[in-house]
Amino acid sequence: xxxxxxxxxxxxxxxxxxxxxxxxxxxxxxxxxxxxxxxxxxxxxxxxxxxxxxxxxxxxxxxxxxxxxxxxxxxxxxxxxxxxxxxxxxxxxxxxxxxxxxxxxxxxxxxxxxxxxxxxxxxxxxxxxxxxxxxxxxxxxxxxxxxxxxxxxxxxxxxxxxxxxxxxxxxxxxxxxxxxxxxxxxxxxxxxxxxxxxxxxxxxxxxxxxxxxxxxxxxxxxxxxxxxxxxxxxxxxxxxxxxxxxxxxxxxxxxxxxxxxxxxxxxxxxxxxxxxxxxxxxxxxxxxxxxxxxxxxxxxxxxxxxxxxxxxxxxxxxxxxxxxxxxxxxxxxxxxxxxxxxxxxxxxxxxxxxxxxxxxxxxxxxxxxxxxxxxxxxxxxxxxxxxxxxx
Numbered sequence: 001x002x003x004x005x006x007x008x009x010x011x012x013x014x015x016x017x018x019x020x021x022x023x024x025x026x027x028x029x030x031x032x033x034x035x036x037x038x039x040x041x042x043x044x045x046x047x048x049x050x051x052x053x054x055x056x057x058x059x060x061x062x063x064x065x066x067x068x069x070x071x072x073x074x075x076x077x078x079x080x081x082x083x084x085x086x087x088x089x090x091x092x093x094x095x096x097x098x099x100x101x102x103x104x105x106x107x108x109x110x111x112x113x114x115x116x117x118x119x120x121x122x123x124x125x126x127x128x129x130x131x132x133x134x135x136x137x138x139x140x141x142x143x144x145x146x147x148x149x150x151x152x153x154x155x156x157x158x159x160x161x162x163x164x165x166x167x168x169x170x171x172x173x174x175x176x177x178x179x180x181x182x183x184x185x186x187x188x189x190x191x192x193x194x195x196x197x198x199x200x201x202x203x204x205x206x207x208x209x210x211x212x213x214x215x216x217x218x219x220x221x222x223x224x225x226x227x228x229x230x231x232x233x234x235x236x237x238x239x240x241x242x243x244x245x246x247x248x249x250x251x252x253x254x255x256x257x258x259x260x261x262x263x264x265x266x267x268x269x270x271x272x273x274x275x276x277x278x279x280x281x282x283x284x285x286x287x288x289x290x291x292x293x294x295x296x297x298x299x300x301x302x303x304x305x306x307x308x309x310x311x312x313x314x315x316x317x318x319x320x321x322x323x324x325x326x327x328x329x330x331x332x333x334x335x336x337x338x339x340x341x342x343x344x345x346x347x348x349x350x351x352x353x354x355x356x357x358x359x360x361x362x363x364x365x366x367x368x369x370x371x372x373x374x375x376x377x378x379x380x381x382x383x384x385x386x387x388x389x390x391x
Contacts, residue, residue, distance in 0.1 A: 002360060003311070004028045004074050006050070006066075007229055009081040010038025013327065013368060014288040016377055018079060019043050021296050021303040025084055030073055032066075039369070042376040048073065056169040059088045063095070070100060077101045077307065081288050082138050083114070083162045091164060103310040104286065109261040113284040117196050120281070128253045129280045131155070131200040131272075139193040146183050151285045153178045153199065156186055159196040176202060205274040207235075207282070208247060210254040211295060212269065213302055215309040217262040221318045222246050223300045225291060226326075229357075231334040233346075239330035240365070241291050243298040243323050250279045257284060265310075293368045294325040324365040328378075329385050331358060 005022055009015050010033035023029045023045020030048040031041040032216075034055075041049040050073070052065035066089070069075065078100055080086040089096075090107045104110060112118050134149075142156070158172035172192040177183035187193045194386040207227070213220040224247065234315040254269035268289045271279040277286050288302070295302055299321045310316050338346050338354045370378035 001074075001076070002028060003076050004030070005077040005307070006030045006032055006069060006073070006075045007040060007079045007081070008032045008052075008066075008085045010040040010049070011035070012081050012288075013290055014292040015040040015081045016043060016083065016369065017290065017293040017296055018303040019045050020371075020374060021301055022307060025304055027307070030069070032069065035156075037378055037380065042380040044374050054239055055084050055088050056171075059091070059164060060171060063088055063092045065093070070097065075100065077103075077310070079103065079303075079306075082288055083160075083285070084108075084164075086287055087114075087162060087164045087169070088331065101310050103265045105261065105264045109263060110286050112261050113257065113263070113267070114286055115159050116157055116283055117198055119257070120198060122257065123253075123281050126256050126260065128256060128279050131203050131280050133201075134199040135196070136199060137196050139187050139225075142187050142193060142197065143184060143201060143348055145199055146180055146187075148178065149199070152180065152183075153202040154183060154201045155202055156183060157194070157198045158192055158202055159198070163192065163195055171279050184336070203272045203274055203280050204274045208250060208271050208273050208279065209289070210246065210250050210269045210271070211302070212254055212258060212263075212267050212287060213305055213309065214258050214263040214265065214267070215315075216264045217259055219258070220305060220309060220315055221300055221302075222251055222254075223295045223298065223302070224250075225294055229331060229334055231330050231337060232337050233334055237327075237330060238291050239327045239334050241325060243294060247273070247279065249277075253279060253281065253375065257281075266306055291325065291368075294323060297321075297323040297325060297366055322364075324362055325368050326361060326365050327368045328370060329381060338361070363382050 003029055007015050007019050010031040016039050019029050019040045028047050029045055030050055031046045032050040032052055036051050050069045053061035055062035080089055117135055119135055120130050135147045136145055149208050154177050156175040161172055163170045175186045177186055211223040224244050225241045226244040227238045230236045231239050250271050268285040270282040272278045272282055299319045305315045335354055335358045339351055369381055
């Protein structure tokens with residue numbers, strides 16, 4: 001029987017990268033999204049587009065829509081890309097037909113790593129560095145804990161970025177509080193602090209990640225990249241990045257955590273590396289990441305290899321290559337933010353340098369979305385980008 005794959009979250013750039021990776025191998029791909037059209041759905045490698053209910057508004061209706069598409073299209077492999085769709089499918093996993101492959105660990109293993117409070121407890125047991133941490137079950141505990149803190153700023157970190165409830169999915173936010181009063185205000189004014197969270201010391205340093213693929217507890221491959229430009233410029237989504245050697249200390253920490261959870265599938269393990277070189281654990285995301293295309297271009301084809309390990313097939317030996325990838329419209333947004341900022345924030349020389357770097361990219365740089373052999377996703381993205389500017 002021909003394998004049929006349903007990739008969800010079609011408006012994510014990681015979904016587009018996965019569709020291109022799997023579709024170029026000759027696999028039949030359908031792309032799903034809560035809207036009739038999507039970025040990945042425009043790819044030449046998409047055979048069919050499907051629409052489902054918004055999982056944020058009605059997780060159960062979303063799952064029932066997926067069940068219908070699985071049956072009507074003969075789907076054998078489900079690939080959610082965001083935390084929202086992943087958590088819903090894991091909640092109702094037992095209701096999926098037996099032949100469906102969902103390339104994730106059991107729900108308790110996902111919970112052990114995705115739940116930041118549980119993750120930090122595990123890290124402490126494994127002697128993996130974490131910031132100084134106070135664990136709180138709710139806002140009341142957090143407000144009491146603030147009275148005993150001496151050093152600020154602190155980081156208020158909800159136990160999950162997406163909380164799945166019976167009525168929907170609630171998004172949370174990590175907040176940096178510079179003073180005790182700022183922290184009190186944040187806790188009392190944000191409803192998501194009724195859920196568990198932690199209060200952590202702020203680590204001065206740079207963010208670094210280890211990206212991994214595991215096969216039932218054993219590592220298959222690792223990847224790392226370096227962010228060269230972000231949107232917004234002070235720190236955010238990567239718009240220009242390059243492949244980089246893996247920090248061995250961070251790899252060992254990531255492997256220790258993933259082995260402990262008997263992990264299966266992909267994971268993004270994030271650290272903050274302090275000035276003394278210590279890598280402090282920040283979080284683990286059980287999903288693909290925004291700059292997935294860079295890993296594929298660098299010879300580490302995570303979507304294809306995830307499909308192989310999840311269907312019992314051998315994975316080829318990784319051959320790492322240096323690559324650079326740019327998200328063009330994201331980079332344009334960054335340039336706009338720099339140019340409109342006052343000179344007190346970005347000097348004239350800084351602004352001129354940004355203009356030069358934007359229009360004179362490195363010749364080895366590839367574009368993440370706009371690719372000559374598959375241009376329709378870029379036209380789709382550009383159309384929506386221009387429409388947003390008008391609004």
